[in-house]
Amino acid sequence: MGEDVKQRAQKLLDAVKDDGTINLDDYNLGNGNDTTYSNEKEIPQELRDSMDKVGIDLDQEKDGIYLQSGNSPDLCVSKVEGVELLPIKDAIKKYDGTDGKLDLKDYLWKAVAPDKDKYTAEAAIQEITQGYFIYARKGQKTVFPLQSCLFIDLPGLKQVVHNIIIAEEGSELDIITGCTVHKTAKKALHLGVSEFYVQKDARVSFTMVHNWSDSTNVRPRTGIVLEENAKFSNFYVVMSAVKDLQTNPFIQLKGKNSSYYGQTLIYAKGDSLFDTGATAHLIGEGSKAEIISRVLAVDHSHVIARGKIIGDGPDVTGHIDCSALILSSNSRVDSIPEIQAHNPNVTLTHEASVGKISQEHIEYLMSRGLAEEEAVNLIVSGFLDVDTSPLPPSLAKETEKIIDLVSKSEMG
Numbered sequence: 001m002g003e004d005v006k007q008r009a010q011k012l013l014d015a016v017k018d019d020g021t022i023n024l025d026d027y028n029l030g031n032g033n034d035t036t037y038s039n040e041k042e043i044p045q046e047l048r049d050s051m052d053k054v055g056i057d058l059d060q061e062k063d064g065i066y067l068q069s070g071n072s073p074d075l076c077v078s079k080v081e082g083v084e085l086l087p088i089k090d091a092i093k094k095y096d097g098t099d100g101k102l103d104l105k106d107y108l109w110k111a112v113a114p115d116k117d118k119y120t121a122e123a124a125i126q127e128i129t130q131g132y133f134i135y136a137r138k139g140q141k142t143v144f145p146l147q148s149c150l151f152i153d154l155p156g157l158k159q160v161v162h163n164i165i166i167a168e169e170g171s172e173l174d175i176i177t178g179c180t181v182h183k184t185a186k187k188a189l190h191l192g193v194s195e196f197y198v199q200k201d202a203r204v205s206f207t208m209v210h211n212w213s214d215s216t217n218v219r220p221r222t223g224i225v226l227e228e229n230a231k232f233s234n235f236y237v238v239m240s241a242v243k244d245l246q247t248n249p250f251i252q253l254k255g256k257n258s259s260y261y262g263q264t265l266i267y268a269k270g271d272s273l274f275d276t277g278a279t280a281h282l283i284g285e286g287s288k289a290e291i292i293s294r295v296l297a298v299d300h301s302h303v304i305a306r307g308k309i310i311g312d313g314p315d316v317t318g319h320i321d322c323s324a325l326i327l328s329s330n331s332r333v334d335s336i337p338e339i340q341a342h343n344p345n346v347t348l349t350h351e352a353s354v355g356k357i358s359q360e361h362i363e364y365l366m367s368r369g370l371a372e373e374e375a376v377n378l379i380v381s382g383f384l385d386v387d388t389s390p391l392p393p394s395l396a397k398e399t400e401k402i403i404d405l406v407s408k409s410e411m412g
Contacts, residue, residue, distance in 0.1 A: 005114045009124035012115040022217055022244075024122050027158035027189045030070045037075040040065060047151065054178025054209040055237075055401075056149045066132040066148040070157055073130055082140030083173070084133070088162055091133035102135070107164055111195040111223025111252070119219040123160050123193045131161040131193075136171035136202070145174040145207075152181040152188045152216070163194040167202040167230075175204070176399075179218075180211040188213075192220040198230040200255065205390075207399045210238040210245075214270050218245040228255030228284065233390040235399055238274075239267035246275040248306060253280060253287035253316075261390040264293040268301035268331065277306025277336075282316035282346070289317075294383060295324035297331035308338040311346035320350035325357060325383055 013024075037043055040058045043051075047069075048058060058065075064085040067075040078085035086094065097103030114124035123129055132148055152159050167173050181188055190212075198204050212218060224232055238245070251260045262278050280289035291307040309318035324333040337350035357379050365375035388396035 005109055006125050008115040009121035012121045013118055013125070016118045019118070021118070022189065022219075024118065024158065024189075026156075027187075028156055029126070029160070030154050030157050035069065035074055037067070039077065040075070043067070043075070050151060050180045050182065050211075051149050051178060053211045054149065054180050055176055055207070056147050056178045060147075061144045062147050063142045063144045064146045066146075067151070068130055068132075068149070068161070069151045069153045070159060071130055076132070080140070080142060082137045083142055083146070084135040085146060086133045086135075088129070088131040088133045088164060091135070091164070095135075102166075104133070104164065107166065107195065107197055109195075111197065111225050112193050112221050112250075116221060119191045120193055120221050123162055123191050123221075126160045129160045129162045131163040133163070134165045134173065134175065136167045136173050138168040139170045140168075141172040142174045145176045148175070148177040150177070150179045150190070150192070152185045152190060154182075155184060155186045155188065157185060158189045159191065161190075161192040163192070165194070165196045165204065167198045167204050169199045170201045171199075172202065173204045176207045176209075178209045178211070181213050181216050183213070185213070186215045188216045190216065190218045190220075194220065194222045196222070196224040196232065198224070198226050198232055200228045200230065202227075203231040205233040207235040208237070210236075210242075211240045212238070212242040212245070214241040214272065215243055217243050218247075220247040222247070222249035224249060224251040224260070226251065226253045226255055226258035226260065226287075228258065230255055230258045232260050234260070234262040234278075235386070235388070236262070236264045236276075238265075241270040242272045242274070244273045248275075248277045248279060251278065251280045251289065253282050253284055253289060255284040255287070257286040258284050259287065260289040262289075262291050263386055264305075265384065265386055266293070266303055266305075267296045267298075268303045269298045270301060271299070272301045274302070275304040275306070277304075277308065279308040279310070280318060281310045281312065282318055283313045284316075285313050286315050287313055289319075291320045292387075293322045294386065295322070295333055296327060296380065296383065297324065297333050298327040300330045302332045304334045304336065306336045306338075307350065308340070309348055310340045310342065311348050312342045314343055314345045316343070317347045318349070320352075322352040323383075324354040325380070326354065327357070
């Protein structure tokens with residue numbers, strides 16, 4: 001990593017050290033985990049149970065798997081020629097630009113700025129930073145999804161992750177990733193930087209499931225760059241309590257006819273605070289973006305659902321759709337859609353609805369023989385019936401299964 005990156009990061013950290021938000025010094029990086037596995041069969045049952053909660057099925061066919069506990073990789077297996085999966089540190093050493101190879105320095109910190117905020121800055125200066133590198137070479141495709149799991153295993157831990165995903169021209173990647181925390185890992189912090197580079201005519205489908213605890217602070221920072229006719233489908237599911245989660249991926253649709261479809265599903269409970277959304281910058285001619293969120297809020301939870309689309313290029317289209325159900329009198333949802341048109345030839349729209357379950361709907365279902373609780377559960381289940389049609393059929397089916405399992409686990 002260049003000194004310029006570290007200098008920028010350190011300058012930002014020095015400026016905001018006492019900004020009144022999360023104190024990074026309250027957390028530690030751990031001592032390093034020496035546990036490694038040579039295959040999925042060696043993973044202990046307790047860890048398997050945690051992985052199940054975020055949709056990582058070790059018995060399912062897959063084209064590769066990456067597991068990281070704390071700040072050390074435990075398992076990394078790549079099974080398809082032309083699609084590589086490596087720990088990011090190993091990838092940086094391997095892809096250094098020599099002998100005509102890819103140079104990862106051309107990608108590191110290009111989609112996410114190291115001084116974007118204190119959390120990216122912390123990731124930039126930590127030499128211990130790990131994470132995964134996924135590299136699909138030109139024309140290569142996954143048959144089964146790649147799987148990754150990031151696991152916080154110790155109390156007081158600061159997990160710092162940097163992921164790089166590159167899909168070369170005409171390639172296709174299907175990825176399922178889950179992030180979770182051990183039940184004894186109190187007061188934890190997850191900092192996750194992810195950079196996606198999707199080249200001409202390439203497609204990436206990415207399903208992420210989070211399962212945290214009410215003492216976990218979470219700060220994912222994601223940048224996505226799409227070239228000509230590139231397609232990106234993004235599903236984000238979180239149905240567990242969390243102390244404070246903040247995420248807002250930034251998508252640059254640079255290429256002509258590039259497209260982004262993002263759907264977020266949140267079930268907020270306890271005293272959880274969620275500040276989620278996405279920002280899409282439509283630059284390439286004919287590019288399009290759709291940002292969708294579905295929110296359920298109970299107990300004393302607070303959800304801020306954002307969406308922002310900037311229309312710069314000619315003939316671009318964008319739509320933001322946020323729907324929320326408030327299921328308790330003490331919960332709160334703020335829906336904040338924003339559209340900006342910098343070109344007369346754009347079509348940008350948004351819609352938002354926040355409310356409670358209609359008593360008329362409940363009474364109708366009760367008149368059909370359901371108990372009140374059954375009626376409410378049926379309405380909620382219908383609300384959670386997300387549209388997975390932008391995904392390839394195999395991943396759509398898997399995503400639907402994950403959502404069903406997670407919702408049954410968390411909502412009963």
